[in-house]
């Protein structure tokens with residue numbers, strides 16, 4: 279069978295705990311489906327930063343470039359400012375490898391209940407397509423009149439034609455393989471330069487997909503809809519910041535952040551793609567064996583799918599669903615008493 | 630009794646429908662409590678824009694300046710771009726009168742049910758303190774390389790020391806009159822100039838309020854918390870954009886947008902404050918008599934409170950609660966068949 283070179287970056291906090299379980303499950307799936315995953319683990323993390331002054335080595339990006347895929351745990355730890363840890367690892371990887379799609383499928387899994395009253399499994403199934411390379415997350419800006427009463431800070435968002443077009447096009451293509459509906463998050467009434475531009479390009483591209491139902495909503499109203507009528511949503515396309523907020527929210531209305539995977543995808547496949555749970559490093563529960571590994575296991579399934587190993591990916595999904603539906607092995611957030619490792623092993627055994 | 634000069638700007642769509650009912654209720658409350666409201670109505674709206682090319686007259690701000698308070702319906706209508714309608718009326722008023730606090734109390738009312746499973750009235754009671762004068766809503770920015778493949782748009786957020794300090798201080802003062810907890814929305818890991826600055830000022834000010842519990846959360850996690858643990862939230866302080874999103878979301882998890890009032894407040898009282906429902910103009914249901922007037926009636930109660938007519942404000946609240954709890958007169962969004970006017974009259978009669 280084929281062998282894939284996979285980089286694993288467990289990172290910080292529970293990133294380490296859940297990545298261990300995801301590897302366990304993925305190795306089992308590879309075994310069963312006749313291929314191999316050759317793992318290389320990197321200790322890039324806040325711990326490394328504290329020791330060496332940088333989150334990853336100078337040639338970090340070059341070293342990752344040769345891999346077929348990357349599995350990332352989580353980044354961030356108290357004492358290291360977030361803008362250091364994230365901009366020293368997660369965000370440079372996303373950008374260097376033009377992982378311009380952040381794909382966040384959200385689904386109510388069997389055996390879990392939605393935070394929303396009376397919503398069933400088939401009403402909670404959507405995917406957030408988040409722009410992942412530009413927009414509001416920008417290094418342009420700074421502080422002026424420092425220390426004076428007139429002190430102020432500027433922060434500039436950047437929206438390029440190339441960047442906006444490619445993410446919106448991706449969303450429409452994806453919608454064709456699904457329920458055929460795209461909803462775009464805007465805020466053109468408040469952000470009068472960036473969002474009208476986003477909307478203009480959305481309208482242009484939508485015209486090329488007459489078979490797809492397209493809609494634009496202000497992000498505030500869209501957030502409200504996620505809570506009130508999530509059944510109306512299929513593909514949601516959004517800028518970097520809006521996609522970040524909406525995907526956490528979408529995860530919360532379904533099974534919670536413990537269940538939400540995410541892919542940082544370079545669609546042309548010229549560079550490696552990176553998969554991670556939506557949740558963060560949760561330092562307060564790190565190493566305690568109580569973190570829910572499902573999100574990271576499902577991120578692993580997205581990695582398998584990306585590698586073209588569709589049967590193996592499906593097997594991982596089925597195993598997660600089976601274990602959750604049985605309910606005998608569940609971490610505290612799911613109302614059980616199982617450890618991270620017990621849930622990981624149960625899923626691996628079910629593969 | 631005393632007489633107050635109040636400007637009414639019904640605006641567009643259902644703004645007209647619900648403002649009519651709010652006036653009905655407020656007049657009744659004034660009557661009962663021995664004061665008078667002298668209304669002056671302005672037809673400033675998208676309809677006016679279509680007719681004359683501007684949302685309000687040149688001296689609009691000057692004309693409003695003399696009033697004791699402003700009741701605004703809603704602004705926005707298809708055919709008039711949002712950035713024209715909003716930046717031609719709502720936003721200039723907020724800024725000209727230094728209404729730097731957008732106060733959005735959110736509460737599950739008796740007789741209504743939360744979109745969230747199993748949440749009770751006392752678990753859903755919070756207030757969003759939204760910065761209302763600067764931040765992400767800025768006119769700075771523009772398009773470059775127009776028509777070229779390299780085309781891009783910049784949009785610059787502005788955070789001033791004065792602006793950030795005053796809103797955060799307001800939140801802490803407010804928390805002292807409530808459960809004593811302030812949660813600040815940040816996104817310092819993505820927005821590396823503006824949000825670390827916001828956080829820095831938050832930390833400075835928090836130090837002066839040792840009696841108030843303070844906390845900072847990334848806006849994505851905070852959105853998730855609103856759905857998963859809303860009972861933990863008391864005062865939420867947020868930038869213009871984050872406050873906009875979080876307040877719609879907070880309204881959605883409680884009774885819905887039909888129930889959420891909002892005040893644009895100039896705390897020193899040097900300029901008039903303006904009160905409005907959180908919801909928009911909903912042109913699709915305008916004039917049909919099915920819009921829920923409760924949000925606008927409650928916005929009216931906030932206006933009475935602002936005028937110092939606390940008993941009258943309480944009476945309006947009590948009347949709304951009574952009518953909702955009885956449930957006999959309810960608009961379609963509340964599961965009933967009553968019209969906007971019937972619900973308005975029922976509340977007026979209960980005052």
Ligand SMILES: CC(C)[C@H](C(=O)O)[C@@H](O)C(=O)O
Nearest residue numbers: 467468498715719873907909
């Ligand atoms: C209409 C729009 C500009 C406005 C805003 O975002 O400020 C509205 O959504 C609100 O929340 O008052």
Ligand SMILES: CC(C)[C@H](C(=O)O)[C@@H](O)C(=O)O
Nearest residue numbers: 364368522556558818819849
């Ligand atoms: C950690 C942070 C920078 C990151 C983001 O907002 O991109 C995270 O919240 C995510 O959603 O992947």
